[in-house]
Amino acid sequence: MERSPRVVRIDELIPADSPRLSGIDRAHVQRLATVYASLPPVLVHRPTMRVVDGMHRISAALLKGLETVEVTFFDGAEDQVFLRSVAANITNGLPLSVADRKTAAARILASHPTLSDRAVAAHVGLDAKTVAGVRTCSAAGSPLLNVRTGADGRIHPLDRTAERLHAAALLTQDPALSLRSVVEQTGLSLGTAHDVRRRLLRGEDPVPQSRQSAGAMLEAGPAKRPRPAGAPVVPGIRPGRTATSAVAGRPPVSPRSRAPMEALRKLSHDPSLRHSDQGRELMRWLHNRFLVDEAWRRRADVVPAHCVDSMAELAQHCSDAWRRFAEEMVRRRHTSAADVAEVRATQPTRR
Structure with missing residues (x-):
């Protein structure tokens, strides 16, 4: 915009x-005419010479019999x-009425449908909730978009369902995976990644019910919601199904799986295991053999009828091996507790 006024x-x-x-x-024109000398220049769009802000000032100039006005140019x-x-009319001069602002909001949403509610609110001087109401009333028959341009000028996806499902798959496969790694692989914010992890630990769907409803509205067909490249399929959700359609099925992580996943996460962050080669090797071994309800249920459906007996025998063998491993851990726990008690009993009492 040109700062120096021109006549x-x-x-x-x-x-x-x-x-x-x-x-x-x-009446406002007459008031301006009495103080015309102190009025700021009129704002004009240079390419079209259309007045952007200042029609009352121009009317005041005509009322005084003037043929020229001072203007500054806008080149947008x-x-x-x-x-x-x-934006100019809500910051100076005669205030716009609420009806003016709502009508302006509807026009802006029609011409700039990707602008966020907050961005439009900043232009028209309304709160974001009011703009959201105007959007709902004026969006009938309009194509639903999955992006919003914020007041900061950055583009933000409206529906993060695919990214949340991707994050859930990563955390299910590796409960010890850091949230920053999840953020790098999915594009989610750190807070959203943390929310996905909390939901999994509580046995809830990684996509909130309100988000699922929005996702269903945004989707015109089952194959039109893209998954991020390389995103694994989330347990319990087949490719091509929406998050909403998966709600009726089983959740990605059942309540029975929460405690084992939390135990695995704590082990993975234990310094005595993380900071030694043998500890890290043990955790890699454990991750490769860690199994939750969702994993074996998903794979059970793949076993053909003629392999059921062999698969059952193999699973029983693994179960027995894990049971002996668990018994050994319990024995060591009791042994350690007994050793500690014996040491305490032999220590002299300090007076």
Whole structure:
């Protein structure tokens, strides 16, 4: 925008596409005419010579018999003219009514449907909830979009279902995976990744019910929701199914699996295991053999009928081996406890 004012003939200007439903307020024009010398320059879009802000000032100049006005130029794109006009009208001059602002919000949403509610609210001087209501009322028949452009100018996906499912799959496969690694692989924020982990530990679906409903509205068909490249399928959700359709089925992690997953996570973060080669090797071995309800149920459906007996025998063998391993751990726990008690009993009492 050109800062230094220039004098322009009034008949060279195109009237503003004003957000005011009632048009020019004659009483306000008369008030401006009495203080005309102190008024700021009119804002004009240079490429089109359309007035962006200042129609009341131009009317005051005409009332005083003037043929020229001082203007400063705005060089933005043509689709930004109305946005700038609304923003200018809510910061100075005659205030816009609530009806003016809501109508302006509806126009902005029609011309800039990807703008977020907060971004539109900043332009029209309404709160974001009011803008959201205007969007709902004016969006009938309009295509539903999955992105929003925030007030910061950055593009934010509206539906993060696919990314949440990807994160759930990663954390199910490796409960000790750091959240920062999940963020790097899925594009989620750290807070959202943390929310997915908390939901898994509670046995809940990684996608909140409200998000699932939004995802269902945004989706026109079962094959139109893309999964991130290389994203593994989440347990309990087949490729092509939506998060909403999966709600009726089993959750990604059952309540029975929460305690083992939490135990595995704590072991993976134990310094005595993490900071030794043998400890890290043990945890890799354990991760490769860790099995939750969702995993074996998913694989049980794949076993053909003629392999059921062999698979059952193999599973029983593994179960027996794990049972002996568990008995050994319990024996060591009792042995350690007995050793500690014996040491305490032999220590002299300090007086």
